[in-house]
Amino acid sequence: MKKLRVELPENSYDIIFADWDSEIFEKTVSAFDRGGRIITVSERKLQKLYPLTAYRYGELFLLQGTEEHKSMEEIERLLDFAVEKQCDRKSMFIAFGGGIVGDMTGFASAVFMRGIDFIQVPTTLLAMVDSSVGGKTGVNLSSGKNLAGAFHQPKAVLADVNFLLTLPEREIRNGLGEIVKYAVGLDRELFDKLEKNCTGLNSLDIELYKEIIYDCCAIKCRIVQQDEKEQGVRALLNLGHTFGHAVEAVSNFEITHGEAVSIGLVCAGELALKLGMWQREDLQRMRDLMGRLNLPSSLKKEWKTDDLISAMMHDKKTESGKLKIVLPTAIGQSVVQKNIPVEIIRQTMEGCCE
Ligand SMILES: NC(=O)c1ccc[n+]([C@@H]2O[C@H](COP(=O)([O-])OP(=O)(O)OC[C@H]3O[C@@H](n4cnc5c(N)ncnc54)[C@H](O)[C@@H]3O)[C@@H](O)[C@H]2O)c1
Numbered sequence: 001m002k003k004l005r006v007e008l009p010e011n012s013y014d015i016i017f018a019d020w021d022s023e024i025f026e027k028t029v030s031a032f033d034r035g036g037r038i039i040t041v042s043e044r045k046l047q048k049l050y051p052l053t054a055y056r057y058g059e060l061f062l063l064q065g066t067e068e069h070k071s072m073e074e075i076e077r078l079l080d081f082a083v084e085k086q087c088d089r090k091s092m093f094i095a096f097g098g099g100i101v102g103d104m105t106g107f108a109s110a111v112f113m114r115g116i117d118f119i120q121v122p123t124t125l126l127a128m129v130d131s132s133v134g135g136k137t138g139v140n141l142s143s144g145k146n147l148a149g150a151f152h153q154p155k156a157v158l159a160d161v162n163f164l165l166t167l168p169e170r171e172i173r174n175g176l177g178e179i180v181k182y183a184v185g186l187d188r189e190l191f192d193k194l195e196k197n198c199t200g201l202n203s204l205d206i207e208l209y210k211e212i213i214y215d216c217c218a219i220k221c222r223i224v225q226q227d228e229k230e231q232g233v234r235a236l237l238n239l240g241h242t243f244g245h246a247v248e249a250v251s252n253f254e255i256t257h258g259e260a261v262s263i264g265l266v267c268a269g270e271l272a273l274k275l276g277m278w279q280r281e282d283l284q285r286m287r288d289l290m291g292r293l294n295l296p297s298s299l300k301k302e303w304k305t306d307d308l309i310s311a312m313m314h315d316k317k318t319e320s321g322k323l324k325i326v327l328p329t330a331i332g333q334s335v336v337q338k339n340i341p342v343e344i345i346r347q348t349m350e351g352c353c354e
């Protein structure tokens, strides 16, 4: 069993890496059980794959579990269910699923009776390395992605890498998009490790994934400890995301979050090159790694640049209408760049088309 502690001024918690069936998880859940009703929040696919887990704690509530339904209506449905089951302020939600289930359950626990406890049990690679840690929760609005939300830290994150064994190959790539983001933006050593281990990553070497998931959580932990509410350094975790969120929106979520982040990394890399912020060799190294991991790296012709730009302007990363984009400056380093002229962004995106 391995553990990481996220130390925060209030609401510190552990990320525990172990088997879901183990005693450690049992003990952790009972340690946070304050005697109120527990609701396990999940989705149909996981209920079918892991019925014992889904029904293990309290009542089971199933979300639709898609980006289209990452919505206020679904949150209301969950909150009404919690009222119906007589949940109170001592109740706890357990998020059993990927990033969508985790973000939504976290948001519902942030607002139910002005805030109750919740535990994250991430089941996708993306959720294990990123979304289950750090306390960002939320839903989409029709005007844009993740535009309603709250910072609400979980009581614990219980990560069992074995859930990856049933994950479709495309969802592994999805998580790899965020992993490459950490490496390019924040950690050169992780980048070197990924370069050396493409074969293992492509063949779902579970021991290797254990290590990489731990590394990514350690990076996220370090950043969140420094800047819980994204006033500064946490923004660097959004490398690839301003372009990425636009891609998700313009493709009507046909492109998954991690795939969109991959494409976003290439756009950010090309933009950084245009602005003279990093070297061509670094961009090539990133592109090579992404190619070896079969990650998408270009914008589709059918997406109109104007639509992408207008989606970018609606993203949370704008400040007074000006675009603020995270750009790499070397492998393992990045900065937040403000006031980038829209024309340069347009040219960059046109250059990134397939
Ligand atoms: N809060 C954050 O800090 C943060 C960070 C990154 C991403 N996100 C959000 O996370 C979401 C994406 O999360 P995701 O990539 O996990 O997507 P997801 O939750 O949609 O899961 C992807 C797919 O995998 C299936 N699945 C889940 N676990 C499985 C398993 N063990 N075996 C087989 N299938 C399984 C799901 O049914 C779904 O079809 C986005 O909405 C994104 O905005 C949030």
Ligand SMILES: [Zn+2]
Pocket: 130, 178, 241, 257, 261
């Ligand atoms: Zn992300």
